[in-house]
Amino acid sequence: HNLDQAFFLVMGANIGTCIDAIMASIGTNAKGKRIALFHVLSSVIGSSAFTIILVIFKVPIVSSFERIFPGQPQFSLATYNLLYNTLYTLVLLLFLDPLVDLVTRLVKDKQDALEELLYIDERFLKTPAVAIEQSLLELNDMALLAKENIDRAMDSLINEDMSTRKTIDDVEHRIDFLTNKLTSFFIKISSVTKAPEDDKLIASLHHVTNDIERLGDYALQIARETSYMKKFDVKFLDQTKEEFKLIYQNISELFDLGFDAFSRQRTDNFEKISVLHQKIRDLTKSTRDEHVTRLSSGMYPVEVSKSIYSVLFSLQRIADHIVNIAFSIRSTTGSKKEALRAIESEKKESEAGEDELSLEYTMKS
Structure with missing residues (x-):
């Protein structure tokens, strides 16, 4: 009389056998x-289907x-x-391929x-046009990965902590992967687009991708310098760390301004970017002079110089x-001089256009 209940128990027991596989998978690879x-x-899936049928x-x-x-039950x-x-x-x-795809x-x-x-x-x-738009999204993610890696590298340097080194290496691998894929994708877009502005x-x-890739490289370089310092017990004075932190605070601000300009194609903060860039140069020089x-004065051994100059x-x-x-956004190669000349030229053209409109209005009046 309870045969139907026993059938349900059979299906439940089959699900229960999965616990062995789950336990065995702990600590294994993907x-x-x-x-x-x-x-x-x-x-x-099997138990659910048969339960419905039953x-x-x-x-x-x-x-x-x-x-x-x-x-004979x-x-x-x-x-x-x-x-x-x-x-x-x-x-x-019958559903093996989709199930394997789902699991993967x-x-x-x-x-x-x-x-x-x-x-x-x-x-x-x-x-x-869609391909370019999608590549910009991928490029933006790549830039964020690079910035996060620089953050990790600087935290590691200041705190003398190597716990994030593996993550830095992994993210750098992804940045390199994206660089290769984006470069290849841009070449393919160039081969199919007909618009001259798209080619430009x-x-x-191409240059932006390379610049972002270089950001990742320098994050890795800072991480490697931290590893070197840990290995040879090289330490920075607190004053030097504070100087590095100040420089990096300005770099973080520069990153926000720079990528806002790039992603939104805005030129109105170019002056801020230029001023901040010069400030970073001045701070870098000041820190170098302070180190000398x-x-x-004997506050530092000579061995520290390599690490300070590298950072x-x-x-x-x-x-x-x-x-x-x-x-x-105004220079194919990212040249500051070329971009500023382009903006100046645009400004003159705009002013000339306004003068022509004003003259036409005056003549009509």
Whole structure:
């Protein structure tokens, strides 16, 4: 009389066997976790499907088993279990590819995550304008990754903490991956676009991609310098750390201004960018001079100079590349002089146009 309940227990027990796979997958790589998840999903899907069937057709199913195995519920259970596993496995084969794809998407390999494109796809090449728009989104993400990595590198340097070094290396790997993919994508866009303005923009984006990649490189350089200092027990004075922090505060502000100019194609903060860039140069020089003074007074051993100069060089180059990115909206190569000349030319053209309109209005009056 309770044969139907026993059938439900069989399906529940099949789901229960997944716990072994789950426990075994703990601490394994992505492939191990995918196998465990596949086991769980297939068991749950199979049990759910058969539960629905059993609920709807409970009476005829139970009656059939009782007729075939009268007074022998153990044979009924064994046969049901065999049929259940055989049928759901056969049905599962029909949906094997989508299920594998789902599991792969849900459990990503670390390398897969580092080498994943979020926005660009060759299908967009049919519409170059859309392809450019998508590449800008990918480029923006790449820039944020670079900035976050510089943040990590500077925190690591100031706090003498190497706990984020692995993350810095992984993010740098992703930045390099995106650089290669974006460069290739830009070349493909150039081959399909017919608009001259698109060609000019693509040329500019090539340079911007390279500048962002260099930001990541200098973050890695700072991290490597921190590793060197930890290895050889090289330490900075608190005064030097404060000077580095001040420089980097200004670089962070420069980053915000620079990428706001780039992403929104605005030139009104070019003057602020130029002033801030010069301020960073002055702070870098001041810190270098202060180091020489401390070195002369015996506050620092000579060995520290390598690390201080390396960090200062990296910070200055980071600022330079941010400025290149900002000015790329008016200069293909990101040249500050070229961009400012372009703006001056635009201003003169605008003023000339206004004068012509004013003259026409006066003549009509």
